[in-house]
Amino acid sequence: MAKKSRKTRSAAETAEGAVAPRQPCPCGSGLRYKNCHGSASGPRPVARPFEGLAGECDVVALRELVPAATAPLTLVEGDREVRLCTLLPMAAPAMVRESGAIWLGLQVQHSYGDPARDLGAVLEAALATTEPGIVGLTTPPGPGKRLQDLVSNTSLDVTVHEGFGYWIDDVEHDSSMEAALEQANEAAMPTLRLESVEAAYWTNVGTKEHLRWVMPHPEDALVDALARLHAAGQDRLIDEGRLVGMFRAHGLVVPVWDLPVGTGAEVLEKPAAAFAAALEDALAATGDLSAEERSARAGLVNRQVTIR
Known part of the structure; x- marks a missing residue:
């Protein structure tokens, strides 16, 4: 009996609806699935994760260089208020505020290979709830929408803050909050x-x-x-x-x-x-x-x- 070709075997062994090993990975990394999310060792880091995102250079700066800054994001679907932040209290990945607004933290190291996918997964999780609190990832997010798939900004309106006062600009201040802010601000370089x-x-x-x-x-x-x-x-x-x-x-x-x-x-x-x-x-x-x-x-x- 003639041997099946590698191409025929690959097609036969791929379940209906599944991603074939040599197909592009659905996460958008540009790698083949077998070398990304289909790899036994997990996804490889995406070389330029924020490419295509409005204000890409500023996003990289806010993630790596700037202590305290914020920028509003506009969703592709829905009118929920979303605020991109350099750092959130306790280094939270995201917070749903009492008003229902979502604050998304950039300076979080998930180490899942694609920061844009990590941020997209966190934002999707936050959008799925209106309960105030912290939202984050406890397991790899897998293929799905990245941050640039979820927002429609054509530019990024960055506000650099002197410190982390924006953490409490939507709540009443008290002495304990002020003390915590003072400590955080001491570590922020002008x-x-x-x-x-x-x-x-x-x-x-x-x-x-x-x-x-x-x-x-x-x-x-x-x-x-x-x-x-x-x-x-x-x-x-x-x-x-x-x-x-x-x-x-x-x-x-x-x-x-x-x-x-x-x-x-x-x-x-x-x-x-x-x-x-x-x-x-x-x-x-x-x-x-x-x-x-x-x-x-x-x-x-x-x-x-x-x-x-």
Whole structure:
């Protein structure tokens, strides 16, 4: 008897309605099912989980860099109030408030492979109840809608807060709450979002100041462009501030500038806008890098900085 082909066996062994091993995983990761949620070791991390979400760069910044910030989200279905928050009390994944509003926490590490799917699952769970309280995940969410499938925002209106006072801005304050807030606020480094460009955040860490700027461009093209600007002496925002390196977060590159203490955010607005224009020109350049630019590129690649 002739042997069945691998393709025939695979089709016969796949139950009706099931996902075949070589089909795209329904979670939207872009991987085959056998290499993602169909893998015995569990799903692989999604390289760029927030791609396609309005304000992707700001979402990454709020998840990784910004202590206290919020942004309203608009649902694809329903009119429930949803508020995206950097951090919630007790690091809760989500909270349903007394009003029925949903607060969704970004700075939660579920480690299930796809933060956007984790957030989507938490939001769906919160939408399924009106009872006030904390909502979270205790098991992997499995394939399903991701955050970008559930919201219809075309932009993200970010509000950066001085501290965590937003935790109690919908309830009456009391002395115990104030004490807890004071303790939380002490750990929050002063942070501001620049207004002239997107997803650039100034922060004061005490001994120095930084500008950390989440950028949406493909990594190789962006590093080439930054190398061109460095070789041309155009990568400084202010005379005493310098581009010290970059790091990666959720598939995006985040260049970092060191700034002298006392710089502040306001003085960076015009230089940042000018840098953004110069960067676009550098990104559009098509020629090979010069020897000086290649040297600058190698230096950038070797200067990886920590997130915090």
